[in-house]
Amino acid sequence: MLQNMFEEKRSILEPAGALALAGAEAYCKYYGIKGGNIVAITSGANMNFDRLRLVTELADVGRQREAVLATLLPEEPGSFKQFCEMVGHMNITEFKYRYNPHKEKALVLYSVGLHTVLELSAMVERMESSQLTTLNLTNDDLVKDHLRHLMGGRSHVENELLCRFVFPERPGTLMKFLDTFSPRWNISLFHYRGQGEAGANVLVGIQVPETEMTEFKRRADALGYEYAVETSNKAYLLLMH
Structure with missing residues (x-):
């Protein structure tokens, strides 16, 4: 989710903030929702360069890329x-x-x-x-x-x-x-x-x-x-x- 948000909006979220997006995506898939407006509350205040390095290292593995x-x-x-x-x-x-x-x-x-x-x-x-x-x-x-x-x-x-x-x-x-x-x-x-x-x-x-x-x-x-x-x-x- 962090990588998706960055690639689409050039915004960087913290892991907890990205969890809201992951939950919204899972909700839509589970109930077959397409084309609707879904709101998720996100944040990025707890992201720093040390954590960002770890996120980028693990992102491709986590997404099976x-x-x-x-x-x-x-x-x-x-x-x-x-x-x-x-x-x-x-x-x-x-x-x-x-x-x-x-x-x-x-x-x-x-x-x-x-x-x-x-x-x-x-x-x-x-x-x-x-x-x-x-x-x-x-x-x-x-x-x-x-x-x-x-x-x-x-x-x-x-x-x-x-x-x-x-x-x-x-x-x-x-x-x-x-x-x-x-x-x-x-x-x-x-x-x-x-x-x-x-x-x-x-x-x-x-x-x-x-x-x-x-x-x-x-x-x-x-x-x-x-x-x-x-x-x-x-x-x-x-x-x-």
């Missing part, structure tokens, strides 16, 4: 690219992956935008048919509130090059990126969260031997995406390496 999933991938070069091909035309709104050289399977936590429940079922079937075990975590509050923010952690990855790329927010940009670097080099880290802007900030780890840095730079420049190397960043060395 976004699904939160986890897929197990074999820890081998090219598996990340195969996974993205299995996702197909689905719009990835969030993606978190961290390579661990001591495990045979990698866990990818991601969110996809939905138009219908059927397209989600079809995507999960594609994953399962390719032996990529996939779990639907959309209704798990622990994942939505906490675990989605704790994915990854420290891992010593040989020859890891950390980069920030700005991906244009349009279809095909991820596959263009992967075609440029994979399977020549292994993707060891990937973090993305869609913000609805013209460009998406993506954090990527790529295993590039020192002897191949010239070739990497040539390909990265030819890709045409704005990027910066962050391997010497102190926060990265402390928290992720």
Whole structure:
């Protein structure tokens, strides 16, 4: 209801105020009322930026516009690219992956935008048919509130090059990126969260031997995406390496 009101009237309600609208809508559906004038008392005084951030995070999930999933991938070069091909035309709104050289399977936590429940079922079937075990975590509050923010952690990855790329927010940009670097080099880290802007900030780890840095730079420049190397960043060395 908060999202409906914002998109239609550009007004922001507090959750309690939006509850009145939800009740009015449920009342009309229950009694089959169409074309009538219904009055609901709403308010927005208790909305603040902290609460607004939570509301926007959960709105798409609550309206079944976004699904939160986890897929197990074999820890081998090219598996990340195969996974993205299995996702197909689905719009990835969030993606978190961290390579661990001591495990045979990698866990990818991601969110996809939905138009219908059927397209989600079809995507999960594609994953399962390719032996990529996939779990639907959309209704798990622990994942939505906490675990989605704790994915990854420290891992010593040989020859890891950390980069920030700005991906244009349009279809095909991820596959263009992967075609440029994979399977020549292994993707060891990937973090993305869609913000609805013209460009998406993506954090990527790529295993590039020192002897191949010239070739990497040539390909990265030819890709045409704005990027910066962050391997010497102190926060990265402390928290992720």
